[in-house]
Each structure stands twice: as C-alpha cells, then as structure tokens.
Amino acid sequence: MKITKAVIPAAGLGTRVLPATKSMPKEMFPIVDKPAIQYIVEEAVKAGITDILIITNRGKGVIEDHFDRSPELETALDKPEKQDILEAVKGISSLANITFIRQIETKGLGHAILRAKNFVGDEPFAVMFGDDVIIGESPAIGELIDAYGEFGKGVVGVKLVPESEIHKYGSLKVENLHDNVFKCTDMVEKPQTPEEVLSCYSILGRCVLPPEIFGILENTKPGKGGEIQLTDAMKEIAVTEGMTAVEYTGTRYDMGNKLGILQASVEVGVNHPEIGEGLKEYLKEFVKTL
DSSP states (O other): OOOOEEEEEOOOOOGGGTTGGGTSOGGGOEETTEEHHHHHHHHHHHTTOOEEEEEEOTTOHHHHHHTSOOHHHHHHHOSGGGHHHHHHHHHHTTSSEEEEEEOSSOOOHHHHHHTTHHHHOSSOEEEEOTTEEEEOSSOHHHHHHHHHHHHOSOEEEEEEOOGGGGGGSEEEEEEEEETTEEEEEEEEESOOSGGGOOOSEEEEEEEEEOTTHHHHHHTOOOOGGGSOOHHHHHHHHHHHTOEEEEOOSSEEEETTSHHHHHHHHHHHHTTOTTTHHHHHHHHHHHHTTO
C-alpha cells in the first residue's frame, strides 16, 4: 500500500535551547537559508508523500506563515535579477498539501499523534519528528516506507546511541534481518538501569505506523513525565505483532540541541553551492587558532 500521508509533531516548547525558543519555534531555526522544518517537509515530498499534517501549539503561527503564500514579498521579488529567489519562495507553498492542527495541551508525543486520527483515517502513515533534520542521498523516511512495503509491519527509524547516553533515549530489542534492517520485538523508554537496556539502538526521528496505533494510544496511560508516550503504544505493537527497525543512512541533526543546531549549519553549509567554498576556507583558517 502506498503511503502518502505524514504527520510532523512540532508542538514542543524547545526548553533545551532557551531563551531563543521563547519567541522563535526551534522548527524555524535556519540551516543556512532554510528553516529546519522545510528540510523535513522536502524529505517527505522526495519520498512520495503528498499530504502533511503539522501539529503545533500556541506561539507557532510563524510555521504556518512560512508555508503560506506571501504576495507582498513575491511582488517585491518580481524583478529580472531576482527570479531564482522568487521561484524558491513561491515553491514553498506548493511543496505538498499541508494542513495544521494545534495540540491544545502538551501531554506528550503520543497525545500529539492522537490529534492526527481524523487526518490519517484507516491507512498507514509516516511520523517525522519536528526536532530531527536528516540529510542524506536518499530520504530517510523513504527507506522506512520501503521496509513497510517489504514486511507490512510498522517501522521505526533507528541509530546507535552511546551506551552512556542511552538513558536519555529509548532502547530497542532488535534482531538483524538483512543489511541495515532489523526485527524489533520490544522497547523501553529512557531505561534508567543497565538491566533495562535492550540494546543501544534507539528510535531517532522517523516512524511509519499502522492506523491501529490510534486505538492503542486512546487506551495508553501516562508514562514517563506524566505524558502519553508514543513509545509505550509502539511497544504494544512490537511485543504482539513485531515491528521493523531501519538504521537509515542519512545524518541526523537534533534541532532541539545547541550543538546539533551548530553542526547542521556547518555541515550543510560546507556543501552549499553559494557559500560552501567560502565557509571551508574560513573553517580551515579558524581551526588554526584553536
């Protein structure tokens, strides 16, 4: 079954990068010349997604504005020497069919995904976390969609996390199937003891979920932090039906983390056709001073 819908939860408060997020959503932090969430939307489109729901909350109207038309700006750019940037600006609003809904109360990622029930309907869908920009030759969510087509089960995008850091993430019980694809049969959110750690593979940024997840979420009680955890609902699927885990090939940047934001700007910047060479020369000279 072709997957054409994606949900992007973008309702978090961005507390790890305050005070910047007091007035600017972390999803709008620029990576060179595009906000983080545009990279996520473009990744979805490259994977064949046509309909996207972005879940926001109060104070994030600027995200909606970014994907809307801007007649005044377009008029100002309508000059022979600015046609390239004009087309880039106009193209943002036609990337996909993008709709928005608010998570009125921030009760966790599982609660946010529940807000997408009517949008999704009775079909599998992609989930792309608004914190996570993934840059690679192929769209990461496309690799997960391919795995869904191969095995017909829910899919989680994973990466290895340092053992010393696994308590900040989820931990998965996995068994290799082939190449970078695994069978996932259990998971635990933020294990606090060595005994709870199932492996150092953790879900980072991407999932493909069956519509059955909504019924499970509706009956999921608050977990870690008093929030409805998506991991708890996915655990039920993993234990009963099994899921697929794909170690996607792209590089993930955590846009809710100060270092991640800087890494994204530098690593994307050195490959940027306009500023790449200049940035490389700057960095070569700068590192000599360290």
